[in-house]
Amino acid sequence: MKSFNSADLQNMEQRFRSTLINSISGFKSLQMVGTINQRAITNIALFNSIFHVGSHPPFIGMVVRPEGDQHETLKNILELGVYTLNNVNEDNYIAAHQTSARYLTGESEFTECGFTEEYVDDFKAPFVKESNIKLGLELVETIPFPKNGTTIIIGEVKHIILDEQFICADGYVDLAEAKSVTVAGLDAYHQTQLLGRLAYAKRGKQPEFLNVNEKEK
């Protein structure tokens, strides 16, 4: 086994450390965040720090870096109070990666990267038509983390749009069937395959596999 301590991390070449730390915490949720500003200029930014906060109310969190396109996203979210999360799947991950390039002010990643804006009801933020699982969120909390200049934001899910065939009878969304990808580090995109669903764990009882692949009608 190889080990690194604080001093090793401190002395590491910067890009090596960044790649190591970004990948070592495990596979990550990956979403294209869609926003719009007061002047109606839209934006897509790629986020891999999405996390579940609660299901009732339905809260989702994410970490926003202080610079670049993610900062633009934060500005837009603070302006209008809404944003969308759009899944990255096997069909769109290369174009989704391209949204992380630095575009000029006034250029939208929608047109520059070949994505299509989609609007639902009177919800102001743009969804990504090419995604097959999409969420519309309202900003609930902004938590600055001064130790590295990032901001944690938490939103409440107000809209869900997805292909009906991905919803199982018990509410489970079959992400593998939707071909959603997961990312390791900043650039390693992975497809997935189900090993199994396990029943609620009980003390003194062996874990059992669930058989709930049946989709909702």
Place this chain on the structure above:
Amino acid sequence: MKSFNSADLQNMEQRFRSTLINSISGFKSLQMVGTINQRAITNIALFNSIFHVGSHPPFIGMVVRPEGDQHETLKNILELGVYTLNNVNEDNYIAAHQTSARYLTGESEFTECGFTEEYVDDFKAPFVKESNIKLGLELVETIPFPKNGTTIIIGEVKHIILDEQFICADGYVDLAEAKSVTVAGLDAYHQTQLLGRLAYAKRGKQPEFLNVNEKEK
């Protein structure tokens, strides 16, 4: 396409909503969190809300639910200020799932679920021997989120232990080779397969695949 709005979510059967919201935000990082209290009773709890916060200093965040085993973990972390993250892989995911059962006070998930405690230098929190990528963290920040009683904690990575063969030349940790699994929702464990690593995105340039599978010597 199927859609749900706030009212639909509000009126949904509780378990259906919980399963839907837990799975819809994408594949999640999964870690066994190892802790110990002042009386030297150890604990493993399964967390699927791990997120990257920064690489320099190396910060990792997670969300702790207010009840059950996760609450026990939080108490231990606040007592000693340290904890470990241990990857869930294809060889240990069934036992890892079992750690989420409710054990009695004084019972350790290490012995109850067949895991082995491992200690490194003078770091107080127990690592899980059966994991092949492990991190030792020091608590840096505790952020209560009163809207649903959860707590976000952020720790700094102080120790990294992993099989050397998983580290690529540029620092990337090959999670698929380590057989780390990812989870959708609360119970759907997935293995992964690399689609590709993409080079840093540049405006006006097509994304290129990286060829960096070479491991560090």
